[in-house]
Amino acid sequence: MSIAASPSLSSLVTAQIAKPSPIRQIMKMAERQNILAMGLDPANVISFGGGWVNLEAPEEFRQAYQAVVSDTDLFHKSGGYTATLGDMECREQIARFEEHIFGVPRLTAEHIAIGMGSTQLTHDLFRTLLDPGDTVMLLDPTYANYEGQLAFAATGIKVVRLRVLDPETWSYLPETDPDGVAREFTRLFDQHRPKLVLFGAPDNPTSQVVPQALADVMLAKTAEAGSWLAIDFAYKCQYFQTPPPYYAWSPADHPNVIGIHSNSKWARGLGRRLGWIEAATPVIEAIERVQQCSILCPDTLAQMAMARYLKQAIPDGSLRKYIDHANGMYQNAATVTLKAVDTHLQRPRLTPFGGLYTCVDIGTNAEAFVPKALQATGVLVVPGGGFGASLTNGVRISFGPLVRDTAKIEEGLARLGRWMRAQ
Numbered sequence: 001m002s003i004a005a006s007p008s009l010s011s012l013v014t015a016q017i018a019k020p021s022p023i024r025q026i027m028k029m030a031e032r033q034n035i036l037a038m039g040l041d042p043a044n045v046i047s048f049g050g051g052w053v054n055l056e057a058p059e060e061f062r063q064a065y066q067a068v069v070s071d072t073d074l075f076h077k078s079g080g081y082t083a084t085l086g087d088m089e090c091r092e093q094i095a096r097f098e099e100h101i102f103g104v105p106r107l108t109a110e111h112i113a114i115g116m117g118s119t120q121l122t123h124d125l126f127r128t129l130l131d132p133g134d135t136v137m138l139l140d141p142t143y144a145n146y147e148g149q150l151a152f153a154a155t156g157i158k159v160v161r162l163r164v165l166d167p168e169t170w171s172y173l174p175e176t177d178p179d180g181v182a183r184e185f186t187r188l189f190d191q192h193r194p195k196l197v198l199f200g201a202p203d204n205p206t207s208q209v210v211p212q213a214l215a216d217v218m219l220a221k222t223a224e225a226g227s228w229l230a231i232d233f234a235y236k237c238q239y240f241q242t243p244p245p246y247y248a249w250s251p252a253d254h255p256n257v258i259g260i261h262s263n264s265k266w267a268r269g270l271g272r273r274l275g276w277i278e279a280a281t282p283v284i285e286a287i288e289r290v291q292q293c294s295i296l297c298p299d300t301l302a303q304m305a306m307a308r309y310l311k312q313a314i315p316d317g318s319l320r321k322y323i324d325h326a327n328g329m330y331q332n333a334a335t336v337t338l339k340a341v342d343t344h345l346q347r348p349r350l351t352p353f354g355g356l357y358t359c360v361d362i363g364t365n366a367e368a369f370v371p372k373a374l375q376a377t378g379v380l381v382v383p384g385g386g387f388g389a390s391l392t393n394g395v396r397i398s399f400g401p402l403v404r405d406t407a408k409i410e411e412g413l414a415r416l417g418r419w420m421r422a423q
C-alpha cells in the first residue's frame with residue numbers, strides 16, 4: 001500500500017501563520033489557562049489589553065432588534081438575503097447618520113457599501129484597489145492588522161511607513177512638527193508613489209487624529225497622482241475635541257477618498273457584525289463584485305435593526321444624545337487613565353483625542369516588559385512593537401473595557417507603577 005502524501009496549505013497562509021498578530025498573542029497570554037499556569041488568580045487580573053468598548057448599546061437599538069425578532073413576518077424576512085451591497089433603506093439611513101452627526105454633505109445610498117464589519121470591508125477594499133507589487137503608505141505606529149490584511153489581499157505589497165511618533169520625545173509629530181511631517185510625507189510619496197495612503201482617525205493605538213493640514217496635503221498629493229486616500233473611521237464617534245473638517249469629507253466632492261466605518265465601537269456592536277464603506281460610486285460598484293465572492297450579502301437582521309433604529313433615533317434626537325453620553329463616559333475613562341499614568345507610572349504618554357487608548361513610553365523593550373509585568377502584578381498591557389517600530393519601547397493601555405469600572409483603572413495602574421518603581 002502506498003503512503004498517502006499529506007495535502008499542504010497555501011504558501012501564503014503558511015507564511016502568515018508563522019507571523020501571527022502580536023496583539024492576538026498577548027491576548028492569548030491573558031487566557032484563563034495561561035493565567036492559572038502563571039500561578040495568578042484570574043479574578044485579580046486587570047486587563048488594559050482589549051481593543052473593545054463596554055458601554056451598553058442604545059436601548060432603542062436593542063428594542064429595534066426585539067421588534068424584528070418578535071414579529072413572525074419580520075423575523076422570516078431577516079432570514080433572507082439582502083442585495084450584495086446591503087439593503088437600500090439601511091444604506092440610505094447610514095447616509096443620514098453621517099449627515100446628522102458629522103455634517104457629511106451630498107451623501108447618498110449609492111456611496112455606501114454595507115459589509116460584515118470593517119475588517120472584512122478593509123480586506124475587500126484592498127482586493128478592490130490593489131495589484132500585486134503595489135505600494136501602500138501607512139503611519140508608524142498604526143493598527144497592527146493592516147499588514148496581514150494587505151498580505152492576504154494581494155501578493156508582494158510594499159509598505160512604506162510615515163513616522164508620526166517621535167520615540168525620543170514621545171510627541172505626536174503632526175502636532176509638534178507639522179511642516180516636517182508634511183515634508184516627509186511628500187518626500188516618501190514622491191519616492192515610492194503609493195497607490196493607497198491609509199490612516200485611522202483616531203488611530204489605534206495612539207488615539208491621535210491626523211490634523212486637517214496634513215490630511216489636506218495627503219488629499220492634494222493623492223488626488224494629483226491618481227492614488228487613493230482611505231481613512232479608517234472605526235472610532236469616529238469617540239471624539240473628545242471638535243473633529244477636523246475632513247470628518248465631513250464627502251465622496252461626492254472627493255472621488256479618491258474612501259471612508260471605512262464600523263458599528264463595532266460606537267454602538268457596542270463588535271459581535272453584531274456591521275460596517276460600511278463610503279466611496280465614489282465606481283468603487284462601490286467594484287466592491288459589489290468582490291463581496292459577491294466574499295460574503296454574498298451582509299447580515300440581514302443587523303441591517304433591519306439598524307435601519308429601523310436610525311429612522312427613529314435621528315429625528316427624535318436620541319442618537320445624538322447617546323453619542324454625547326458615550327463620549328462623556330469614554331472621556332471620563334481617558335481622564336482617569338491619564339491621571340493614574342501620571343501619578344503611578346510617571347512616564348511620557350499621549351493624550352487621546354478620542355478612541356479608547358493611550359500609549360506610554362516605558363523606556364525599555366515592551367515585548368520583554370509585558371509578560372514580566374503580568375506575572376509580577378496581574379496587570380496586562382499591550383506591547384507597542386506590533387504597531388510600528390516607533391512604539392518598540394511603548395505599551396498601549398486601553399480604557400475601553402473598563403469604561404464602567406474606572407476604579408479598576410486606578411487600581412491596575414497603581415499596581416503596575418509600584419512594580420515599575422521597584423525595578
Ligand SMILES: Cc1ncc(COP(=O)(O)O)c(C=O)c1O
Pocket residue numbers: 051116117118119120143200203204232234261262263264270274275
Ligand atoms: C483601527 C481599527 N480598524 C478596524 C477595526 C476592526 O473593526 P471591526 O469590528 O469593524 O471589524 C479595529 C478594531 O480594533 C480597529 O482598531
